[in-house]
Amino acid sequence: MKIAYVASEVFPYAKTGGLGDVAGALPIELSKLGHEVKVFMPKYNTFGEAEYGLHYEWDIGSIPIRVDGHVYQVHVHTAMLPDSNVEIFFVDCPHYFHRFRIYTTDWDEDERFILFSKGVIEILQRIAWAPDIIHCNDWQTGMLPIHLKENYGWDKLFDKTATVFTIHNVAYQGIFSKEAFEKAEIKYEHYQTGGLGEYYGNVNFLKTAILVSDAVNTVSETYAKELLTEEYGAGMQIFLASRKDDFFGILNGIDYNVWNPETDRFIPYNFTCENLSDKIKNKKTLLERLGIPYNENVPLIGIISRLVDQKGLDIFVYGINQLMELDAQWIVLGSGLQKYEDLFQQIAVRYPEKISVYLGFNNELSHMIEAAADIFLMPSRFEPCGLNQMYSLRYGTVPVVRKTGGLADTVQDWNEFLEQGKETGTGYSFVEYSSHALLLSVQRAIHDFHLKDVWKKIQLNGMKKDFSWQKSAEKYIQIYNHAIRKRNG
Numbered sequence: 001m002k003i004a005y006v007a008s009e010v011f012p013y014a015k016t017g018g019l020g021d022v023a024g025a026l027p028i029e030l031s032k033l034g035h036e037v038k039v040f041m042p043k044y045n046t047f048g049e050a051e052y053g054l055h056y057e058w059d060i061g062s063i064p065i066r067v068d069g070h071v072y073q074v075h076v077h078t079a080m081l082p083d084s085n086v087e088i089f090f091v092d093c094p095h096y097f098h099r100f101r102i103y104t105t106d107w108d109e110d111e112r113f114i115l116f117s118k119g120v121i122e123i124l125q126r127i128a129w130a131p132d133i134i135h136c137n138d139w140q141t142g143m144l145p146i147h148l149k150e151n152y153g154w155d156k157l158f159d160k161t162a163t164v165f166t167i168h169n170v171a172y173q174g175i176f177s178k179e180a181f182e183k184a185e186i187k188y189e190h191y192q193t194g195g196l197g198e199y200y201g202n203v204n205f206l207k208t209a210i211l212v213s214d215a216v217n218t219v220s221e222t223y224a225k226e227l228l229t230e231e232y233g234a235g236m237q238i239f240l241a242s243r244k245d246d247f248f249g250i251l252n253g254i255d256y257n258v259w260n261p262e263t264d265r266f267i268p269y270n271f272t273c274e275n276l277s278d279k280i281k282n283k284k285t286l287l288e289r290l291g292i293p294y295n296e297n298v299p300l301i302g303i304i305s306r307l308v309d310q311k312g313l314d315i316f317v318y319g320i321n322q323l324m325e326l327d328a329q330w331i332v333l334g335s336g337l338q339k340y341e342d343l344f345q346q347i348a349v350r351y352p353e354k355i356s357v358y359l360g361f362n363n364e365l366s367h368m369i370e371a372a373a374d375i376f377l378m379p380s381r382f383e384p385c386g387l388n389q390m391y392s393l394r395y396g397t398v399p400v401v402r403k404t405g406g407l408a409d410t411v412q413d414w415n416e417f418l419e420q421g422k423e424t425g426t427g428y429s430f431v432e433y434s435s436h437a438l439l440l441s442v443q444r445a446i447h448d449f450h451l452k453d454v455w456k457k458i459q460l461n462g463m464k465k466d467f468s469w470q471k472s473a474e475k476y477i478q479i480y481n482h483a484i485r486k487r488n489g
Ligand code: ADP
Pocket: 016, 017, 018, 019, 021, 304, 305, 306, 333, 334, 335, 360, 361, 362, 363, 366, 385, 386, 387, 388, 389
């Protein structure tokens, strides 16, 4: 099967969250299953060409692409995804992508990704490569399926090409004024009331993709169910319900080449299930580096997160006084909304011996925290999949999570399973979205941390879980086949 995988961020070139990790790993796994995969992303100026060995594609040359009546010359660079035979194509348009950040709040954010969608299709034309599947991800690629059908429907190259769309997070929908569709040269009827893209007088890229793609999925089974409800669907539940025969949930995998305590090059002491006792050396090193007193018997609790409402930071901050009274130390790595950055800054000043806060994006530190912490906290209000709890499981760092979305699918509560007579739990979870419920779960974790044998059992249960990509990649192939059948009758 020929698969074009399209995303606005791909690790290691660009990453702001889990999408980058997924887009850097799933295509490689698909190719290992014997498929021909090409990846497409914008060429931002946040990374250098030399840094990752990008080649300029002379043969493709310059492609004129029109957005809002202006023609931009697009150039193409290619590289191979690290340690793979998957080629990645970079859509290079300085006017839109040289802004020193991946996403912006600029007035022409819609145009940036309209150009990207068209750019991908035009590259496929230039290289005369007819994919069986174009796999789009999140709203930034949401216009591609409708462009393919309407603006490029004349091209026989795409006669059999089916589209699959993955929702990584329904909170980001790409809502713009109706002019966005005009700029994209999409037919008038689609942005009129009741049209494919129209949404309360605006246009919505996510809605369009949900309605137009041949198949749609999201990144865990529980989130797929949640998305059909008013509470979690963020307005998309009606459209998803109309696609229920073509809508699926597939749990993300994790890339054990990158997230593996045995080989992780960012941590000073590698460890496995067999020498788990070495894990603590990472904790000692990290606390020393942070200037926080080290005590083997005080658990270190880690948080690595985009600082946005989704991640449950309001219930964390609300309960901060009680949480800081616990006999534990904290390390927080994150960036995001100003209100949370300010709050964390204040907390760090108030409790200097208890909590260390790093505001910003730091890949190396994120690995170090996974290796060093005893407990990992993820109290999300909603969580489509979540990767950090899976990384934590592999690093023997016991997760405390809210039972929602992918967190519910990946973390088994120790006490709940114990009540059923099974010692198979891997962490702690709570259902009610409140500071109180969060506090109780953290307290349960701290309590068990002191029961050495119990704790080791929980750690080992988690470390032995297999969340590798292979199983998930196989499920994607099933969805691709579904989409191909749908497209070709
Ligand atoms: P989301 O995509 O909603 O942010 P995920 O758990 O799926 O949540 O993925 C987050 C990814 O981004 C993880 O790989 C995590 O380590 C990384 N990450 C988040 N914030 C930071 C940060 N401040 N510094 C480094 N890595 C971060």
